Amino acid sequence: MKSSWLKIIASFFAIALIAAACGGSDSDSGSSDTASSSDTETATTEAAEEEVIESGTEAEGDVDTEVEEVVEESNYGGDLIIGLEAEATGLRPWEDACSAPCLTMVGAVFDTVVMLRTDGTIGPWLATDWSSNEDFTEWTFNLVEGVTFHNGKSFTAQTLVDMFPMQQVGASAAGIVTAAGLTEVVAVDDTTVKYVLGSSHSAFPSFLVQTPLGAAFDAEAATADFDGYSMNPIGTGAFMMDKRDLDNETIVVRNPDYWMSDSDGNQLPYLDSVTFRPIPDEGTRLDSLLSGTTNAMQTLRQGTIRDARSSKEDGADITLLEFQGNNVGGGMYNLNNPPLDDVRVRTGLTRMNNQEAVIEALGGTGISLPGTQWFSPDSAFYSEKVAAAWPSFNYDAGKGLIYDYINDPERSDGREVGENIEVELSCPPDPTLIAAIQVIEQLWSSTGMIDVNVTNYDQQTHIGYALGAPPDFMGSHGAHCWRWSSNNDPSTELNRQMAPHTLGVAAAYGLDGIFTPTNFFNWFDIEVFGWLVAAIGTENFEERYALYEMVMMRIARDVPMWYSGHTATMLAIDSNLAGVNGWVLPDGTFGGQGWSTPQLNQAFWTN
């Protein structure tokens, strides 16, 4: 049995890795710490070269021709043990909040209607093709035939229709239903389904990539045992739930009736079973891989990537698959909270953010790229213009702005002229963020003009604090750690976060009823809102690019958050394992999400 295309994925990511390494060296040029950064640089390039050799490509181009020559045997059978960052809170796509570790499990058990391609466009999966009407309010999808759930039931258009009422009230799907403006799902015939929207959305299929809306589940079984579905989920995916022992291990086994085959007609998946083990401690997770207790691990932490790289240099037999996700970490300011309502303070604080140092403190020098916008340099929406306009690190300029503010008799926080400003700085107690927050605290309080109160609440309180309470959702946070963006369409996130933050604001602009608690900045700009609405009214990329660039320019001017680098993620795997880092779509194109969520339905052991 031969499988030619899996190699293409490997090659693709090897190239991405080179790109990342190059990007890393660019970022180092401004650093005073030349000795150590050049070390890392060399190490990175070496690692990248090894990757290339293993993948059988010698140059960046020629991927297609190369694949004809390099053919890797893929085998059936074998078990895989993956170390995940955390236990999933639940596996019901429409109901449970799901992050990377959870998505790994959900992805093994469920299929989504469509899938992301590596370039960020949307490709076929359960749906073969789709089209919309003129104004993007009706989307019709043709579905694959002969797909069955693990319980033997057939997947049809009616399945998606039956899911909809549960998604409308589902804890995690309801918000997406609202954001998409989805009002109705209609089964045209067994293999044709129509999604009807209340307003135009040119990027609607992007919502069906997300598991809350796009993952196919058996609504009847889910209604019969709503709570139990989390422990015993039934999907159409490549693997079926075998055993779920919370906080210890979750085992899924091969679905013998899986609908998908590889390009040579071999039925997927290759693996017999996969075991997921939540190992919260980063060091322990890496040790488990190195000692062979697990065969693969994921991480979102730069420090762990650094440690894994040095283990590999020391001879560990592992393959490192690194991703520069289209996601950026940092923090934001709440405009409801003086003095953060003054743009001088916001810009001044951001100016003082020594991003290079923060990245170094996080262990990410040469691993994470510094951020200037929500899009990473690999993204199609990345803009040089925004990068140039961004208030980058300039300590004295930042101090100057704060100095201006505290000596302004009209200062908004009601304090005496010359008195220090007070800022609450809050991050969740994650080990990496604990380092980051202390760096920022030190940078700010070293000015002698800023009293910084550091707080760190658990993740849940942290989010709740920024949200505020119903019905107004006026968060009481100050400067607040956060992450933004994904490889998915920008509209899925931006449109929500930039909508009116209260019903009052909405009414003032004649946008009655349009409001979101997820506008954490408590900042509303009607122009930005207009651009974002315009961007989902067109499919033309140039137009959309220009609109998102304008939005980012305005953010850089008015609400510049501080960045601590783009999120570098990594899958470290046993070097005999292949096919976990991306997927081939039914149309032969390559999929991936630039994130360390292992893909299992096409993974195999090479020996």
Place this chain on the structure above:
Amino acid sequence: MLGKVIAIRTVRLIATLFAVSLLTFLMVEQLPGDPILAILPPEALDDLANIERIRKELRLDDPVLTRYFRWVGDALQGDLGKSYITDQPVSDAIKDRIPVTMELAFLATLMAAVLAIPIGAFSAYREGGYFDRAMSGFTTAALSIPGFLAGIFFIWLFTLKFNWLPSTGWNRITDKGLLANLKTAILPSSALALAPLAINARLIRADMIGTLKEDYVLSARAKGLRDRYILMRHALRPSSLTAITVFALQLGGLIGGTVVIETVFALPGLGTRLISGIYQRDVMMIQGITLFIATVYVVVNAMVDVLYVALDPRIRRQ
């Protein structure tokens, strides 16, 4: 006499448990933040009607006491509610995790007891000798090292340096057999056993020093019986009574003590769930597990009290 002791103890036990449940409920009730924020992801919060529906469903707006009595009433029937985050019934979560926590506590108690007897006995036998002095240093250190530090050290030594044992994960006896299970249980329970081991060794030593000076031991020696025989037969036996009660008490204490060790080793026990419940603001989970641990602790202690009275003739006579 014993019957009366048991009766009094039982009444007090019930009163204490009632107060414990009220305290647990009120304490956790004070957690900041609207539980609705823990229940729903941020993206789902713009649907105010949905929020209302969930508030009604969970009856979050009832007065505190109404909710308390409903909770205790359900708890008496074995229903501790369900997690706000995962929708898993709290009693199911506890049921899954009891074996892990209990095994750790039991193994630690066992190790502490079995190792303490020879250490204590031999130290007493050669009181003031090299072994005695070395062991006295060891017990002082073992008593002083915090459990989490011992855990980190064990992981560093046995996993990172020697790679003998896994630092994380739990093999259930039912799935993987006893040997595989012990491989995952030995490090955490050793870290847990240090302090009780030190206490036991000291107790046994002190007790035996006293016994060795009793007349009947001296006469046995005079009769020319072998030292080891005397040590096991004559000296150890009278000491075992105190020891048993101490061991039992430790078992109760360790059920609470596993919390940190489970976290260090990332084991699927009650403690890990409690801590992650705290991090997630999972009110029902925190209340349920705290109540459960406290109940076990109180009941074990009460049973030890009764056992002590039943076993010790001196107390019974009083």
Place this chain on the structure above:
Amino acid sequence: MSSAVRRFGKAFLEMPLVVKIALVWLLFIVGAAIYSRLDRIFGQALPLQDPFYQPFLFGEAKPVEGPSGAHWLGTDVLSRDNLSRLLHGSWVSLIVAATVVVFGLVFGGTIGAFVGYTKGKVETLTMATLDVILAFPPLVLLLALVAVYKVRNLTMIALVFGVLGIPTYVRIARASTLSVASREFIQAAEAIGTKRMAILFREIIPNIMPALFAYALINAGFVIVVEGTLSYLGLSVQIPEPTWGNMINEGRRDIRQTILPIFWPGLFLTLSVVSLNLVGDWLQQRVAVRSSAL
């Protein structure tokens, strides 16, 4: 005053060598803790580095340095001075332990002596209330309590520990009071009509104090461990304030870069608890000998 010094000097000379070393270590920690705060008050006037200062941010140093003349115990991944952070951390341990001891001796001792001496309904009620608090394993109760607070500063943590520590002191004080109250000199005082409150404060409390103080030393060691554990879980005094426990917690992430930020606080923590146990044990034996000689 001079007689007290002489008595202490005599006692010190009678100590075995290890106990002497332990006592010296404890005095060192107390001194270091106070010194670190003086340093904060006088603003770097004393030769100790700022525990928060991260020179690498301003291009003045690189993170993670080994021990050197400038940094005796090395620096951490944020290029902060390990020694200075350790000493500042000892203040947190000291304050929490001291609060528990003071609360225990003052409130626990008084309440225990009072209920033990007067007996009756008050005693039953007090002991029943304490049973409820003692029904929780200490760490579990603390976890449930501290989780309630949004901001965890030293004052709040010390108070929670102090209040929760009282019940065991009450128990011990009550037990010793029961035995002291049956002694002849108490009965004699009662016979000549001395007021009960006067007996309580002049005879009973001074007599139970040595035993209670010996327990307090050992208890202080336990408190330091529990605070360290809570800190390690990130649930005690918050960053950026250094504590021994949160240094270990922070250091675990970068254990492959430098083990020093874990090693030093681990060592300090263990040595301090060992010392408290040694001194406490020694004192307990002395008290036991004394009271049996009475």
